[in-house]
Amino acid sequence: MSTTKMPASCWMGLNDCHIQPFNQHHGLVAAAKTAFEAMQLAAQQDNIDIQLASSFRSFDRQLAIWQKKWSGVLPINDIHSQPLDTSELTELEKIHAIMTWSALPGASRHHWGTDLDVFDKKAVEASGQSLQLISAEYEKSGPCYPLHCWLEDNADKFGFYRPYKFYNGGVAPEAWHLSYSPISKSIIKQLHLSELSKQLASVNIGGKQTILTHLNELFERYTLNGIVQ
Numbered sequence: 425m426s427t428t429k430m431p432a433s434c435w436m437g438l439n440d441c442h443i444q445p446f447n448q449h450h451g452l453v454a455a456a457k458t459a460f461e462a463m464q465l466a467a468q469q470d471n472i473d474i475q476l477a478s479s480f481r482s483f484d485r486q487l488a489i490w491q492k493k494w495s496g497v498l499p500i501n502d503i504h505s506q507p508l509d510t511s512e513l514t515e516l517e518k519i520h521a522i523m524t525w526s527a528l529p530g531a532s533r534h535h536w537g538t539d540l541d542v543f544d545k546k547a548v549e550a551s552g553q554s555l556q557l558i559s560a561e562y563e564k565s566g567p568c569y570p571l572h573c574w575l576e577d578n579a580d581k582f583g584f585y586r587p588y589k590f591y592n593g594g595v596a597p598e599a600w601h602l603s604y605s606p607i608s609k610s611i612i613k614q615l616h617l618s619e620l621s622k623q624l625a626s627v628n629i630g631g632k633q634t635i636l637t638h639l640n641e642l643f644e645r646y647t648l649n650g651i652v653q
């Protein structure tokens with residue numbers, strides 16, 4: 425197990441010094457990039473076209489997603505990917521609803537450069553639908569089901585696992601989200617609530633006071649997501 429030290433500015437996505445470009449849209453930490461490239465090649469032999477839908481994401485991008493959901497520009501979905509009527513929700517209920525699918529800025533695994541969302545590009549193109557990153561696409565009748573099965577058998581050979589495989593009352597199950605465990609398992613032990621709290625207090629974010637009041641429980645439930653440290 426690597427004992428990679430990552431400064432708070434990196435794990436909160438405030439800078440990308442830890443990131444190497446994968447292509448013009450994506451970046452990962454060096455070891456995760458190498459492992460992903462090896463996995464991609466191996467999958468190709470089995471006719472699976474694994475491509476990145478998402479990789480490193482900065483604090484500002486995560487904040488922009490949060491603000492769009494908070495203000496209603498983007499829908500807030502329930503656990504079944506159906507849009508929720510948020511008009512009757514308290515601020516805290518709205519925060520929980522957003523965090524079922526979208527991390528709090530500064531607390532996203534995508535800031536680390538070890539975590540990525542994958543899909544089978546050829547299979548999705550052949551289906552004639554555009555990728556939505558919803559469970560149905562990775563289930564039996566979906567275009568990414570062969571990829572899902574391939575990952576079950578092979579992802580761990582390359583150091584990847586699925587932190588959101590099961591629903592623990594936190595983040596919704598995400599069959600597409602992979603994490604490069606030799607590094608991410610050491611980063612999760614380095615996260616500090618005090619750093620995150622300071623950062624969130626310094627920005628304009630919807631629900632700020634409620635987030636800061638409940639930060640401890642939100643962090644446990646969604647960032648750690650049932651992971652026992």
Ligand SMILES: [Zn+2]
Binds near residue numbers: 478534541602
């Ligand atoms: Zn993801």
